[in-house]
Amino acid sequence: MGGLLFQAFIYLCAAVIAVPIAKRLGLGSVLGYLLAGIFIGPVIGLVGSETQTIQHFAEFGVVMMLFLVGLELQPGMLWEMRNRLIGLGGLQVALTTALITAAALMMGLYWSVALTIGLIFSLSSTAIVLQTLNEKGLSKTEGGRAGFSVLLFQDIAVIPMLALIPLLALPELVGGGGDSLVTAAESHGDAGHHHKMSLVDGLPGWAHALVVLGAIASVLLGGHFLSRPMFRFIAESRLREIFTASALMLVIGIALLMTLVDLSPALGTFLAGVVLANSEFRHELESDIEPFKGLLLGLFFITVGAGIDFNILFNDAFTILSLTVGVIVIKGLVLYGLARAFRLTTTDGWLVTLGLAQAGEFGFVLLSFSLQNQVLPAELASTLSLVVALSMLLTPVLFILYDKLILNRQPESDERQADNIDETGSVIIAGNGRFGQIVNRLLVASGIQTTVLDHQADIINMLSKVGVKSYYGDASRPELLHAAGIESAKAVVIAIDDRSRTLEMVEHIRRHYPEVKILARAFDVNHLYLLNKAGVDIAVRELFDSSLELGKATLKAVGVHPFKVEKMSTAFRKHDESGMNTLYELWDENTEMASNKAYLARARELGETLKEMMETDRMQLHDRSERGWTPPPKHYTKDMGE
Amino acid sequence: MSDPEKDEKRSMTQKAVKRILILLAHPSLERSEVNRPLAEAAAAIEGITLIDLYAEYPDFQIDIDREQQRLLEHDVIIFQHPLYWYSTPAILKEWQDLVLEHDFAYGSKGTALHGKLFLNALSAGGAEAAYRAEGYNHFTIRELLQPMEQMASLCGMRYLPPFALFGARTAVDEGRIGHHIDAWIALLEALRDQKLDIETAQKLAGLNSDLNRLIKEA
Structure with a gap:
């Protein structure tokens, strides 16, 4: 226990110190985590051998990330991406593999070794790239989308690679070590178990295929038909942590199922994410999984940093550095060529080129898998592992290069601006009861994009039957507002049926997002004043109109x-x-309205003036209340000029 | 409810009867001394449709389709209003801007109003003497209303000179209102029954002074 706490403390401490500093210096969080890892690992040696185990565990962050990516991606969008996914992604993997294999052959390596190396380096780092793109707000640009298609294809391509690599085993290595007992699934996240769990072991080919198809179908159909009633049932219990637990259970369950049938867990959760992208629970799921993903990915990056073996690096610095640069150059050339062939603009082309030129975390997976299958000699494997790590370490530097050289040189193109349109003008509406519904209908009818949140699953269910899309979640939770995209929203409408929560939300949003316009439903005058004080932009008494x-x-x-x-x-x-404005000056938050004498006196006075105003109107023709048309005095024409 | 004798009479004279639409615009009808009694008198006449525009559209959201349909259903269109700054109250301008659409009221396909009669029935604050070249308003009412006359012309309507009450603010006190209402009723009935000498009327500066001469006895 003490050891575990110590380690946890070291990792967290390193992250807490390094990441904010790296961000402040404009290096991005990924480089911060990597540097933290290097510091606690190779530099001061606080952590050591256990990083491998932790890394396997932390790889689960990638699985969660793909689930979140899937959530953002509706099935229709995935279908629209198909050309890029298969064309751009497929060509990238094929060409990079071919070029690197050729280079390795030229260095005199055996063909099967060369091919394995080609496969390992054809992959890029989904974790680093997506995280960095999000952080820099580049994920919605054309370049970001193209990069994502390539990464997605690579993640899918890992599966056939895992099937292919055992066939490339070197005869002289086979039977060499007891490592051969360790098999694929174990290297992929459950290294602790020594008995491989599998549903497909020893099955004939056709049965294997059937089981795999069945597993995918169960993810798709289950995600579509079962998850919603389940989430609805859980949501009705109003227990936050149980909803979080069920979200985690879903992701872990799918990852497990995929592992059991020898499929990529990342692919499985990605599919589940896509299936749930249209569901009303999307934002709630996002906000629940997001922190886990963030922490696990951070942990993963730290272990990459900590795992760098500086001894090998210093012994053969020239070879390793030139190999790393070589890999980055070859990958960059392929990416740049493809970006031009697929008609990306120069800016977007450079983003793809510099962003995806590194090797990735799946490279580590393939490396250890190859080692276990006697495809690569151990010495070579540790050199290659260093190259993968170094190239990942250089990625943030390449992104900085992109920022400084490419973006600064290129004037903002029209295309980039057009890319951002779907982000602007959006309005978050919290509460979709009788009040929020009308606000939403008006906005939607006027072509404004809205994101509607409500915490009552039955209301969402009922509304979806009449064609109104809304999301489940307690809108007073900051994380949910974040998941709903408050950073890019123009305005937030708070129409929930809860005085104090409305007030809390106004205070929270005003503090953290000073730019966004806050419009709120006030219950009465006192509530209105409280909202004003909390910094609401516009509050409207719900019953006044x-x-x-x-x-x-x-x-x-x-x-x-x-x-x-x-x-x-x-x-x-x-x-x-x-009258409300003058009364606001006399209003005191801490005094009950009924005992605020000055306030009451003024309110009575105002009542009198209103009556007076209406009275006058009846008596006189020219009056204060009605500055509309009134007839001129009876004999006005007598004074008119001749 | 139905009176068979009356129905029969109506059906016999149906061809000769013109349908009259009065568009009344007065922003403060509850204080009106001239236009309200005129409107009440008109509303009591058979075959006349009276529309209080400010009552129907207090927020100025004029229903264009409904207004066009009303125009199609009538043969004589009358703007009844006090004269404000030598023109109509605001809602009648809004009504013109919205209802008299291209291809409905004007333009190559805009023939919906062709042949209809148009006139203004108005009350003016100044004395008649003010509405002439040497008076302080310098122009006659008909001259001041030339935009309306041209509107009628562009829409293919036949324009009649205005039916006006001058010195309207003191008309009740001076006992002039009763005679004006009688003349108004006579004018409306003559228009309805086609007894008004349109050709002669069109040449005049106003309808009031020669009204008796203009109404032909059947």
């Missing part, structure tokens, strides 16, 4: 001329608003 409307209808019903009613109600509204 409807009461006024009914009053107007009543006046008309008893025979007052409709145009007169219009003018009187406008005057009434103005008087009321100005």
